[in-house]
Amino acid sequence: MSSVKQLPKEERPYERCMEYGPEVLSDVELLSVILRTGTREQNVKELSEKILNSTAEGNLLSLMHLEKEQLQEIKGIGMVKASQLLCIAELAKRISMIRSEKQLRFSMPESIANYYMERFRHLEQEHLYALFLDSKCSLIKEKHLTTGTVNQSLLSNREIFVEALKCNAVFFVLIHNHPSGDCTPSRADIESTRSLVEAGELMGIRLLDHIILGDQKYSSLKELKLLD
Numbered sequence: 001m002s003s004v005k006q007l008p009k010e011e012r013p014y015e016r017c018m019e020y021g022p023e024v025l026s027d028v029e030l031l032s033v034i035l036r037t038g039t040r041e042q043n044v045k046e047l048s049e050k051i052l053n054s055t056a057e058g059n060l061l062s063l064m065h066l067e068k069e070q071l072q073e074i075k076g077i078g079m080v081k082a083s084q085l086l087c088i089a090e091l092a093k094r095i096s097m098i099r100s101e102k103q104l105r106f107s108m109p110e111s112i113a114n115y116y117m118e119r120f121r122h123l124e125q126e127h128l129y130a131l132f133l134d135s136k137c138s139l140i141k142e143k144h145l146t147t148g149t150v151n152q153s154l155l156s157n158r159e160i161f162v163e164a165l166k167c168n169a170v171f172f173v174l175i176h177n178h179p180s181g182d183c184t185p186s187r188a189d190i191e192s193t194r195s196l197v198e199a200g201e202l203m204g205i206r207l208l209d210h211i212i213l214g215d216q217k218y219s220s221l222k223e224l225k226l227l228d
Contacts, residue, residue, distance in 0.1 A: 013045065027052060027060050034084060039076040047076045051085070064089045064122040093118045106137045106173060109209055109220035120177035120213045128176040130160055132169035133208070141167045157199050164205045172200075174210040183214030190226050197227055 013029035022030065031048035038044040052058055054074050063085060071082040105111040112131075120127065126148035132141045143163050145156070164172055174193070178184075185193075193210040200207045209222040221227050 007043075007045070030060070034088060035081055042076060050074060050076065064092070065124065089122075106131060106133055106139060106171075107208065109211055109218070109223055112173060112175065112209075113211055113213060113218035113220070116175055116211075117213055117216065117218070120175075121181075121215055123177055124179050126176055126179060128174065130163065131173040131175065132164055132167050133171040133173070134168075135170045137171060137208075140169055157196055160196065161199065161203055161205060164203070169205055171206050171208045173208050175213065176211075177213045181215030183212045183217050183219040185210075185212055185219055185221060185224070185226065190221065193221050193227065 013025060013032040016029065017025055017033050022033075025033070028045055028048045031051060032044045035044050035048060038047045042050070051063075051071075051074055052060070066085070066089075068082050068086060071077050071085055072079070077085075104115045116129075126146075128145045128148070130143045130145055131139060132143065134140055141163070145159060160172070160174075163169075174196070189210065189212060193207070196207050196210075207227070209220055209227070211221075212219045
């Protein structure tokens with residue numbers, strides 16, 4: 001049996017954290033402290049290293065892409081440890097969103113992008129949301145509209161305006177992700193958005209912006225002057 005206790009004290013993750021603080025720990029050591037135990041065949045540091053090496057990028061960020069089933073395919077990861085790792089990823093997302101929430105302004109594209117970036121940037125399919133706003137640009141309702149393929153989501157004008165009317169929205173903002181990480185608007189993005197602008201003028205419900213999220217970057221069709 002391989003035990004972390006067999007390591008010199010100065011190499012044990014928990015002891016290093018207590019003596020020097022978490023900031024000195026490597027990615028492997030941070031995971032080790034959280035997971036606490038390994039298996040009969042490998043200590044927790046060896047297991048943590050295996051988890052990181054099982055991903056394409058080989059780092060903590062790549063954990064955000066792993067589903068429960070993928071985690072449990074790693075030898076030594078059962079239901080409990082998979083849940084721990086999934087919760088780490090979710091905590092990171094929520095902390096990021098809380099930090100951005102104080103600056104959230106639905107009339108400002110950068111503010112919206114910063115708030116939603118962490119939720120969207122690890123998704124492997126396109127997800128389209130509508131943010132329905134009142135006359136003061138305060139959020140009434142957030143609605144998930146579609147989940148598309150890797151490079152395409154299907155947009156229904158009718159569904160958007162039915163939802164907008166239900167909640168008495170005056171404005172709305174569209175937001176979706178490009179799983180490739182490239183936030184450049186596609187021709188379909190531009191054409192569908194312009195169609196919604198025209199429909200919104202007839203309905204009296206104005207589309208303020210369509211924001212496309214990539215990997216730590218965004219495009220705003222409003223800022224690009226593509227809504228006209």
